[in-house]
Amino acid sequence: MEGMNGRSVRGVEGYTRWSLISLAVGEPVLLWLLLHTLHDGGSALAGPGVAVLAVLVLAHTAACIHAMIAALRRVDPDRGRRGLLPLAATTAAVLVAVVVVLPLDGPAEPVLASIPRASAVAVIGLATIGALSARWPMRILAALTVVVLALVTLTQLGSRIGGIIYLLPAYALVLVSMIASFRLTVWLLEVVRELEVSRESHASLAVAEERLRIARDIHDVVGRGLSVVAVKSELAATLASRGDERAEREMREVRQVAQDSLEQVRTLVSGYRATDLGTELAGARAVLDATGIRVTVTGSADGASPAAQDALGAVVREAVTNVVRHARATWCTLELGAPGGRGAPGVEDGEWCLVVANDGSRGDGAGPGTGVDAVVPGNGLRGLAERLTPLGGTLTTTRSDGVFTLTASVPSRETA
Known part of the structure; x- marks a missing residue:
């Protein structure tokens, strides 16, 4: 089953x-x-x-x-x-x-x-x-x-x-x-x-576990700092009511604790946002397998820059989300090509290339002459294209004979 x-x-x-x-x-x-x-x-x-x-x-x-x-x-x-x-x-x-x-x-x-x-x-x-x-x-x-x-x-x-x-x-x-x-x-x-x-229970448990992990991290980072702020603020208020000069020192320490906590929160959030392309591809395989879609993943992200991994990881997430939510696909392929390797048509050498294809397209494929249709991008795809542009990358989508293909490319080196 x-x-x-x-x-x-x-x-x-x-x-x-x-x-x-x-x-x-x-x-x-x-x-x-x-x-x-x-x-x-x-x-x-x-x-x-x-x-x-x-x-x-x-x-x-x-x-x-x-x-x-x-x-x-x-x-x-x-x-x-x-x-x-x-x-x-x-x-x-x-x-x-x-x-x-x-x-x-x-x-x-x-x-x-x-x-x-x-x-x-x-x-x-x-x-x-x-x-x-x-x-x-x-x-x-x-x-x-x-x-x-x-x-x-x-x-x-x-x-x-x-x-x-x-x-x-x-x-x-x-x-x-x-x-x-x-x-x-x-x-x-x-x-x-x-x-x-x-299957639905497994997905719900995975979401609940992730929420608990985030809650624990926030409690450990933010809760400790806020506790210190509360104690020192109360102490500073007491000292100030007595006219004690130490109240000013306590308030400086409150400010420092607050700034340190803010920096820790930023570090925590940036850790959540940091994208590992290999992890994203593995997660895509797990998600598609769980929804009953046959999935094939080829290629390795070894050597990709953090910017390229972040951009292509976002493409993987959006593409897989579209396949699961909007397509009626029975199979999906994710192919990652390294610079200098075999890329998709229109992708130049020296670029990282990601090609995502699935058979869930519901278009009529009535493109003139070739049977290939260009696809009008939605907000998600348009946002991805805008994200790739500053890196010198491109995003294209086509539909042909019931197969939807998304191709994203990013230069191996960041553009100035």
Whole structure:
């Protein structure tokens, strides 16, 4: 399940939902085929009765779909049982209609059409148990299976009981296979949801830990200085009220402590702001991996000047943020080229080059002639371009065939 993200969760939810719904939709189709076979075989069917049966079958199908969707919602499983009453009511009504409308016997071929009532009860029971299989305990599903098998047998008593011999084993096998398949699919969905919750919790914990670290640093640096300022200010006020000349000395010391604390805060903040490009690339890999995007990082920042690392590190942060928040990417590559190495088109020798590409572009790629579009930069990209310009660097973005590419370059030496 590595690389699972929100899109994957929605994909598994959609697959599970439509797998269950397809079974419910199969109920009216199978019953229509049964009625069609009976009609072609010469069985006399009352028009109003068939119409009522058709309406009840559609109502039962809707109740099955409602029960399935309710069971798959990300809420308390007990809420998934709210659809039980309409499901039970429509099941009972359609079973009564089957007994009243359909004949006991049908054409000799095929076998299932020869026992129309039993076949219809089997189809209705299959859809009903399928609607309940997502959440209900296995012992209840097993009991319902026995009940349905008994109803299938009872509806055929007195005529062509031999056809049941073929129907019951096959029906039991289909039921067991269906229940096992749907239970496995729902279990997979729950695992995917738990992985998504775990990923979100991990990200929240990482943010909380970083906040605690910053809070500790600020407490150690600022708290100590403010404590000294408070004590000495109170002492200076007491001395001043007595006319003691030492009050002036205490206030000078308060000023010195305040200036020292301010300098320490500036040093602390500059330490937070100092950018290590290698660390930024590693962080980008971790962030993209955590969101389920395949990421490839190539190149080394060894030898890059602090200014180049700071500028390109900002590009990495902004590019990765855009990929995570705004793109629907499945892969992303970050390629760092050193001066004198293979760079991107338009990048001169002697420049550090960073190329970030991903397949999350939603543009139409209708550029004239070449199929390549220039991209109108947003505030973040415009700010990066303004940050690179004083260093003699450049920032370009293109979109081609659904691939968005950002290219940033910075001279290996700072410009004067």
